[in-house]
């Protein structure tokens with residue numbers, strides 16, 4: 340009995356090596372070379388072909404290769420009883436926090452402006468800092484760390500989340516208080532999981548409720564953003580710019596209008612990439628827990644979708 344890794348188009352050799360290092364006895368099959376479906380008790384998934392899991396009659400555990408599980412839950416053929424786990428890892432958090440802080444500081448210290456000035460050989464010392472309050476949408480594993488580090492830097496913050504929370508050391512707004520949240524910030528960072536509720540949350544109705552000139556950072560998922568609404572919000576001045584790491588279609592097609600907008604900075608979904616060496620131990624741990632019928636770590640709530 341063992342594991343199947345299903346991540347089409349990706350070289351998963353390093354995953355196989357790391358899992359084998361932790362437990363030589365686990366048999367690992369890699370899609371599409373799966374010779375014995377009955378052997379598979381756990382799958383490790385990234386962008387799997389929808390419906391494929393029905394081929395594994397003894398499947399008991401689904402592990403996401405990353406922090407998000409939207410790529411798994413979008414497969415409606417997956418039975419409700421199968422537990423799904425995700426990656427929670429210090430290195431993933433470290434990279435994400437650094438990326439977001441880089442974006443926040445670039446806006447606050449106006450790096451784009453000085454790059455343009457340099458091209459025109461302009462020396463302009465006026466207004467060197469844009470005052471900021473950073474609003475983090477989704478204060479979970481990743482967003483919570485960003486808030487903590489920004490607070491350490493004395494940068495004003497506000498958090499936004501699903502459920503009410505008390506005794507936090509920063510202003511926090513649950514989803515019923517989104518207008519108050521938006522009114523209190525001028526940098527908006529989307530760190531939400533992609534669920535039925537959050538898909539398309541970054542839309543023109545929301546942008547028009549933002550302070551004029553708000554800067555958007557989206558590191559969560561492309562489908563949180565209604566892409567044409569970003570262009571409208573930039574044209575209307577509700578947003579002054581955006582740093583985007585995720586897109587509806589990845590790689591972003593050459594014909595996409597975002598490439599030609601000066602106010603939009605693009606990175607190719609690299610904000611925080613799962614490190615197989617760091618992630619493999621929790622997958623192997625969960626595999627052993629599944630065999631012993633013990634509670635899993637980093638299991639998501641199928642009802643909430645994250």
Ligand code: NDP
Nearest residue numbers: 406407477478479480481500501502532536558559610611
């Ligand atoms: P968590 O599950 O730890 O946190 C999710 C947060 O979002 C929680 O605070 C939750 O609120 C909040 N939330 C969920 N639904 C809603 C809603 N409807 N309205 C308001 N708030 C909501 O997730 P992580 O921090 O680990 O990861 C977040 C996402 O980041 C991942 O799902 C993934 O898509 C993305 N990601 C992107 C990467 C990249 O390289 N670009 C890399 C890694 C992750 P509550 O606390 O009340 O439950």
